[in-house]
Amino acid sequence: MNVIEVTKANFEAEVLKSDKPVIADFNADWCGPCQMLKPVIEELAAERTDVKFVSVNVDEQNELAYEYNVSSIPCLIVFRGGKEAGRSVGMKPKSEIVKLI
Amino acid sequence: MYDIIIIGAGPAGMTAAIYARRASKSVLVLEALSYGGQIINTPDIENYPAAAHISGFEFATKVYEQAAALGAEFVFEKAVDIIDGGSEKTVVTTDNSYTCKAVIIATGSRNRRLGLPNEDELIGRGVSYCATCDGAFFRGKTVAVVGGGNTALEDALYLCDLAAKVYLIHRRDAFRGDEKTVSALKARETAEIIYNSTVTALLADKRLTGIEVTDKDGGVRTIETDGLFVAVGRVPENAGFAKLIKLDEAGYIAAGEDCLTNVPGIYAAGDGRAKNVRQLVTAAADGAVSAEAAVRYISEL
Numbered sequence: 396m397n398v399i400e401v402t403k404a405n406f407e408a409e410v411l412k413s414d415k416p417v418i419a420d421f422n423a424d425w426c427g428p429c430q431m432l433k434p435v436i437e438e439l440a441a442e443r444t445d446v447k448f449v450s451v452n453v454d455e456q457n458e459l460a461y462e463y464n465v466s467s468i469p470c471l472i473v474f475r476g477g478k479e480a481g482r483s484v485g486m487k488p489k490s491e492i493v494k495l496i
Numbered sequence: 497m498y499d500i501i502i503i504g505a506g507p508a509g510m511t512a513a514i515y516a517r518r519a520s521k522s523v524l525v526l527e528a529l530s531y532g533g534q535i536i537n538t539p540d541i542e543n544y545p546a547a548a549h550i551s552g553f554e555f556a557t558k559v560y561e562q563a564a565a566l567g568a569e570f571v572f573e574k575a576v577d578i579i580d581g582g583s584e585k586t587v588v589t590t591d592n593s594y595t596c597k598a599v600i601i602a603t604g605s606r607n608r609r610l611g612l613p614n615e616d617e618l619i620g621r622g623v624s625y626c627a628t629c630d631g632a633f634f635r636g637k638t639v640a641v642v643g644g645g646n647t648a649l650e651d652a653l654y655l656c657d658l659a660a661k662v663y664l665i666h667r668r669d670a671f672r673g674d675e676k677t678v679s680a681l682k683a684r685e686t687a688e689i690i691y692n693s694t695v696t697a698l699l700a701d702k703r704l705t706g707i708e709v710t711d712k713d714g715g716v717r718t719i720e721t722d723g724l725f726v727a728v729g730r731v732p733e734n735a736g737f738a739k740l741i742k743l744d745e746a747g748y749i750a751a752g753e754d755c756l757t758n759v760p761g762i763y764a765a766g767d768g769r770a771k772n773v774r775q776l777v778t779a780a781a782d783g784a785v786s787a788e789a790a791v792r793y794i795s796e797l
């Protein structure tokens with residue numbers, strides 16, 4: 396499955412109301428570690444159909460970043476049943492991200 | 497068994513991999529996070545020969561592709577121990593162990609933490625170690641920088657262009673850093689320098705809300721702030737190898753420009769080695785020197 400780009404407009408529907416757990420990847424184009432993490436997230440999204448992966452561009456969605464207290468990227472936040480259930484800041488290897496799920 | 501295992505896929509380790517592969521040695525590179533090392537954090541490198549401007553991500557990716565195309569194998573596992581069996585050495589990772597004839601330690605360095613109790617949980621929730629990476633989240637807000645070196649001064653100056661208010665907290669009464677940066681900062685209306693003080697507590701409610709600052713006479717004050725940028729230097733990542741490898745007082749591997757450690761067949765390259773200039777070009781140089789030394793060692797086994 397692909398990584399869906401989310402905005403403030405569809406965040407509730409795609410993330411908070413999702414049946415599956417969601418991993419939201421807060422990132423930006425200028426952020427080197429985010430570019431490193433991106434292929435890892437895409438690989439996981441292809442492998443794990445039990446989890447939904449979404450991407451939030453913090454430059455365009457600064458309200459979402461503020462709402463979820465994101466002040467460093469890359470930042471992965473796990474949502475279960477509309478609630479934050481874990482997060483990880485900075486570049487992480489695939490094995491660590493799997494542990495988040 | 498591999499000929500050479502390289503620990504760390506930063507600029508030093510990946511350059512060592514290029515040299516070792518070109519000498520036809522089998523090479524395994526172990527990396528805890530992602531290839532590239534520290535440099536992936538910077539948007540623009542301006543001092544690497546033949547590249548007037550290149551982003552850290554692009555630099556790292558080019559070196560990685562070069563090493564991988566030459567046949568270096570990369571495995572993403574953290575090395576936790578080295579066992580020296582003379583001509584056969586074992587590198588233990590969090591998941592496996594691998595044997596080889598020679599080892600190059602290129603584990604670099606990481607940002608020094610303040611060491612406050614809730615610091616780890618506030619990383620990315622107001623606490624940061626990189627102003628150019630995270631400054632944009634504090635546009636129009638209040639931030640504090642802690643530290644007294646050039647990095648702290650430059651971070652404070654950089655943040656003055658974004659934040660509404662910038663505190664700089666320094667434990668001494670004067671700066672030893674670059675005079676020009678000091679006066680540039682003093683000229684900024686948004687900057688306020690607090691001397692003779694240290695950050696002694698982080699106040700938080702889901703995210704950082706303020707810091708407690710203690711001066712040298714024991715006076716305590718609270719400063720409300722949205723962000724805290726910690727710029728108190730870097731520390732090497734060698735503690736795991738200290739049983740076997742001789743370190744200096746600061747924790748850097750005690751090896752000279754020849755990259756030789758106290759153990760034959762084990763070499764040190766890059767920022768983690770005792771040296772004066774910690775830059776890409778010196779990390780790459782160490783990569784070449786250490787790989788040549790490892791190749792020579794193997795040929796004499």
Ligand SMILES: Cc1cc2nc3c(=O)[nH]c(=O)nc-3n(C[C@H](O)[C@H](O)[C@H](O)COP(=O)(O)OP(=O)(O)OC[C@H]3O[C@@H](n4cnc5c(N)ncnc54)[C@H](O)[C@@H]3O)c2cc1C
Nearest residue numbers: 504506507508528533534575603604605766767774775776
């Ligand atoms: C923000 C910033 C900007 C910079 N700008 C410049 C610049 O413009 N020009 C310049 O020349 N230099 C610059 N530098 C310095 C430069 O990045 C370093 O000198 C260089 O990266 C050192 O390379 P290294 O390979 O020795 O170590 P590192 O880059 O630190 O790489 C070490 C690698 O080893 C890995 N590692 C650590 N422990 C283990 C373990 N136990 N097992 C497996 N892997 C491990 C780490 O994850 C890391 O990937 C900058 C540094 C920073 C932080």
